[in-house]
Amino acid sequence: MLLIHEDKTKRVIKGKEDIKFSSSSVLHLIILTGRAKSEKQISKSSTDDEELTIQIDGKIFPKLGSDSNRVLDSPASINGGKSHNLSKTVYILTNLSGKEHKIVLTADNPPGSAIFGSLQVYSLDSVDTLTLEPKLQAEDGDRREWITFVLDKFLLNSFTVELNLKRRFIDSDDVKVIVDGDIKKNDRSILHKLWYFIASIFTGENQTETFHVNLSIGLHYIELWADRMPTLRRVIFTGLAFEEQDSIEDKIRKKAREFGLDPELMVRVAIVESNLDPLATSPVGAKGIFQLMDITIEQIAKLGYKITDPYDPNQNITGGIMYFKWLYEMYEGDKEQLEKTLAAWNWGPSNVSKNEPLDYESLPEETRRFINKVLGK
Amino acid sequence: MKKVILVTIYLIFLSLISLTNTVPTTITEESIETIRHYDLDLDGMEELIHIRSSLVTLEDGVTNIFINDQKTPELTLKGYFENSRVYDIKKGLRVLEIAVTTGKSINSVIYKYEKSKLVRIPVSTEKAPSFEGVVSRNYPEFKDVDNDGVMELVVYYRHFPFEKERTVELYKFNDDIFQKYLEYEEVTEEVYL
Numbered sequence: 001m002l003l004i005h006e007d008k009t010k011r012v013i014k015g016k017e018d019i020k021f022s023s024s025s026v027l028h029l030i031i032l033t034g035r036a037k038s039e040k041q042i043s044k045s046s047t048d049d050e051e052l053t054i055q056i057d058g059k060i061f062p063k064l065g066s067d068s069n070r071v072l073d074s075p076a077s078i079n080g081g082k083s084h085n086l087s088k089t090v091y092i093l094t095n096l097s098g099k100e101h102k103i104v105l106t107a108d109n110p111p112g113s114a115i116f117g118s119l120q121v122y123s124l125d126s127v128d129t130l131t132l133e134p135k136l137q138a139e140d141g142d143r144r145e146w147i148t149f150v151l152d153k154f155l156l157n158s159f160t161v162e163l164n165l166k167r168r169f170i171d172s173d174d175v176k177v178i179v180d181g182d183i184k185k186n187d188r189s190i191l192h193k194l195w196y197f198i199a200s201i202f203t204g205e206n207q208t209e210t211f212h213v214n215l216s217i218g219l220h221y222i223e224l225w226a227d228r229m230p231t232l233r234r235v236i237f238t239g240l241a242f243e244e245q246d247s248i249e250d251k252i253r254k255k256a257r258e259f260g261l262d263p264e265l266m267v268r269v270a271i272v273e274s275n276l277d278p279l280a281t282s283p284v285g286a287k288g289i290f291q292l293m294d295i296t297i298e299q300i301a302k303l304g305y306k307i308t309d310p311y312d313p314n315q316n317i318t319g320g321i322m323y324f325k326w327l328y329e330m331y332e333g334d335k336e337q338l339e340k341t342l343a344a345w346n347w348g349p350s351n352v353s354k355n356e357p358l359d360y361e362s363l364p365e366e367t368r369r370f371i372n373k374v375l376g377k
Numbered sequence: 378m379k380k381v382i383l384v385t386i387y388l389i390f391l392s393l394i395s396l397t398n399t400v401p402t403t404i405t406e407e408s409i410e411t412i413r414h415y416d417l418d419l420d421g422m423e424e425l426i427h428i429r430s431s432l433v434t435l436e437d438g439v440t441n442i443f444i445n446d447q448k449t450p451e452l453t454l455k456g457y458f459e460n461s462r463v464y465d466i467k468k469g470l471r472v473l474e475i476a477v478t479t480g481k482s483i484n485s486v487i488y489k490y491e492k493s494k495l496v497r498i499p500v501s502t503e504k505a506p507s508f509e510g511v512v513s514r515n516y517p518e519f520k521d522v523d524n525d526g527v528m529e530l531v532v533y534y535r536h537f538p539f540e541k542e543r544t545v546e547l548y549k550f551n552d553d554i555f556q557k558y559l560e561y562e563e564v565t566e567e568v569y570l
Contacts (some may be wrong), residue, residue, distance in 0.1 A: 272537045274570075280539075282570030283515050284459075286481060291570065295457045295478050298432060347512065348479025350437040350455045362504045364482065364512035366534050373537040 001029065005121035013052060014113045019103040020279075023096070025123035026245065029130075030056065030092040030103070033117035036080035049081035052114035055104040057096055057278065058312045061150055064181055064221065072108060075148045075178075075221040080114070082145040087117060089136060093127075094152035095245050097313055100277045127154075130237040138226035143176075146226035149235070155217045157239025160210040161224070164231040165199035172199035176225035179213055195227065206233070217243050248276045248289065248313055255317050259325045265338075265374070266321060269345070272373045278313045289313060290320025299323065330354065339371060346370045408432070415463045417490035419471055424490065430458035430477075437479040444495070451495055456484055464519040466528040466550055472498065476516060485517050486510035487530075487555070500530065500548060500555045514570070522547060530555045535569050543569040 005021035013034075036050035053071045054061065061076035062069055073079055078088045103121075107114045124130070138146050149159075165173035175197040177184040185193045192198045197207050224232065246254065252270055253263035273291040274280035286293050287310035292300070297307050300319040303326055307319045324341065327349060331340040336358045344352040347367040352358070360368060371377075408431040414423040427443040429450075438457035441450035456477030465471050473495065476485045486509050488495040503509050511517050511532050519528040530548035545563045548555035 275538045280568075280570060282535075284483060286514070286570065291481060293478060293481055295432065295438070296481070302432075344480060346480050347482045348437040348456065351479055351508065359507070362507035364504075364508055365502070366482065366513055369534075370537055 001122045001124055003120060004123050005119070007116075007119040009116075010118075011116050012113050013105050013107045013116050015107060017105045017116075019105065019119060021101050021103075021121055022099055023101060023121070023123050024099050025125075026095045026097075027124040027127060027242065028092075028094055028096055029122040029124055030054075030094065031089060031118075031120045031122075032078075032092070032105075033087055033089045033119075034078045034115055035085050035087050035117065036078050036083060036114040037085045038080040041080065041085050048108070049079060050114045051080060051108035052078040052116070053106045053108065054090065054092070055106070056092065056094060057098075057101050058309050059094065059152065061092070061152070061219070064219070075145070075223050076150045078114060079145065084141060084144050086139045086141045086144055086146075088145050088147070089134075090148045090150060091132070092150040092152060093130070093154060093240075093242075094150070095242050097245060097248050097251075098276060098278050100279050102279050102311075127237075127240045127242065130240055131234065132236075133234045134232050137231040138173075138229050140229050141226075143174075143225060143227045145223065146175075146230075147224040147232060149222040149237075151215070151220040151222070151237075151240075153217060153219065153243040153245075154215075155239070155241050156213060156215040156220065156237055158210055158212045158214075159222065159238065160208060160234075160236040161197075161232070162206065162208045162234040162236075163197050164206055164233055165197055166205065166229065167199040168228070171228055173230040174198045174200075174227040175230050176223075176227075177211065178221075178223040178225070179211065180215070180220055184211060197230070199230075217241075248278070248317075251313060251317050252289075252321070255321045259321050261321065261325055261328065266324065268374050268376075269324070269342075270317075270320070272370065278316065279311055287311060288316035288320075290316055290323075292316060292320060292323075296323060339375070342371045342374055343367055409458060411458070413461055415471075415473065417463070417471055417473055419469065426461065426473075428458050428461065432457060438477075440475070440477050442475065442495070444493070452488075454484070454486065455479060459483055460516070464528060466519055467526060472519075474517075474519075481514060482512045483514065483516060484508060484510060484512050498550075498553075498555060501557045502546070533569075539568050539570050541565050541568055 004023050032054055034052050036052055038049045039046040051072055060071050061074055062071050063074040076090055163175055174195040177196045183194050184196045186196045249267050252267050256263040256266040270276055270289050274289050278289055281287055292310050300323050303322055305319055305322050307315045310316050327344045328341045331337045334340055339358050340352050411428045413426040416423045425445050430440040432438040440454045440458040442452040444451045454477050456479040459476040459478045462474045463471055473488045474485055476483050487498045489498055500510055514535050515533050517530055517532045520531050522529045527550055532546040534544040536542055542562055542564055545561055546557055547559040548557050
């Protein structure tokens with residue numbers, strides 16, 4: 001596990017904040033710590049809790065269930081109503097494409113602020129078994145969200161939790177375990193059956209339990225809720241595997257084949273446009289891998305494909321290739337079909353005649369450079 | 378029987394709704410209409426620049442520019458309207474830059490306003506009628522680079538694939554034309570797209 005980005009500057013997040021990092025690895029562990037107030041903690045008149053949500057390269061982590069896009073109240077967010085201004089930590093295990101990445105933190109409105117504590121980004125090599133030793137003690141407080149492990153497109157056989165719980169005269173440490181919304185119940189106490197680990201039923205300060213969950217590939221949330229100040233000493237994920245993700249080049253090749261285009265040509269176009277960076281943005285707003293302009297995105301919509309997020313590699317690749325294919329077919333039968341397509345891609349189809357031969361001398365300099373670079377001239 | 382009649386009425390109702398939905402609207406999300414006020418000839422009276430741009434086909438669209446109360450366009454440009462700006466490039470001369478998008482390129486064309494007409498100022502590297510003005514992925518700028526009181530036209534070209542560098546071309550205005558006089562590579566802080 002290699003630390004590739006760390007931010008320990010505590011601050012208030014108002015609205016949105018972008019955090020960028022570079023990494024060529026696929027597998028990443030992202031650890032976010034923060035706190036948010038409940039509406040009662042903000043003021044008597046407040047009607048909404050503070051909440052901090054996280055998005056990574058356009059990926060959202062919604063609440064599981066019917067409303068698949070709702071990120072508020074998700075276990076992956078830091079929700080003041082559930083964590084009551086006590087520190088919460090979210091561990092996100094995810095695989096990312098490309099080299100440049102962007103984490104977007106968003107504070108819900110109103111009241112539009114939450115406290116950022118820290119962020120660490122680690123790259124990982126392999127994941128069959130992942131052992132984390134956070135030695136993380138909960139701040140003192142009553143029952144609330146404490147830690148969430150987010151497994152993004154992973155399968156998992158089992159996980160083991162090692163905790164340290166203090167027994168106290170009045171109120172001891174307890175920990176609740178929730179897997180994908182399902183509360184793990186203990187059979188040791190009728191009164192506390194929803195709190196799996198309970199210090200008051202003395203089984204020693206150090207308690208360990210393995211949960212055999214056999215989760216299939218998908219988005220999963222493992223939540224630990226705390227009562228008082230338990231410490232998470234170690235967690236071990238066993239039988240962990242992620243969905244193999246194509247590289248950006250492979251995604252382009254597959255989509256190009258699907259549209260009957262030369263896969264290597266389309267990879268070259270993408271390299272020339274953005275160096276395969278899904279987050280590339282030009283000063284005039286061309287976006288993503290194929291550097292789509294807003295007007296091009298509208299044209300692609302007219303071709304029947306609606307791009308909602310041009311920074312999403314899949315959408316950008318599909319839209320870009322669909323548009324290229326449309327241009328390519330426009331010059332069908334022309335002996336300069338490819339050159340004309342590239343000229344039209346860069347300079348616009350209205351400037352590239354279907355009937356006249358392509359006059360290189362009359363092309364804009366940048367268009368000429370673009371064609372030559374793609375064709376390797 | 379009642380059921381059949383009700384179903385028939387319902388089907389007629391549905392078909393009427395669908396007919397209503399197919400009526401074309403005059404303003405689509407791919408059309409823009411914008412009005413700008415500029416005192417182009419510096420006579421103290423603002424000209425009204427009415428810009429209508431539409432993506433009438435899947436191709437690059439058309440931008441029509443009307444001045445004041447003109448019924449027919451003063452200018453028709455190939456491409457979707459991107460921006461318009463004015464610059465006082467020297468004492469007593471204000472120019473209007475109209476930028477339209479075709480493909481991934483921005484075509485910036487520069488005009489002066491004389492005798493109630495827009496008069497295009499050529500750029501020495503343009504290749505009319507193939508293209509007029511500047512074609513680049515980014516906007517050109519006007520800056521008084523040499524502090525002589527006259528603004529130069531500064532044009533930027535990106536590199537393929539991108540890098541922290543761009544090509545810069547400088548043009549001097551000689552009362553008729555923007556004449557290129559210098560070209561160099563410039564290092565940029567960020568990768569230049």
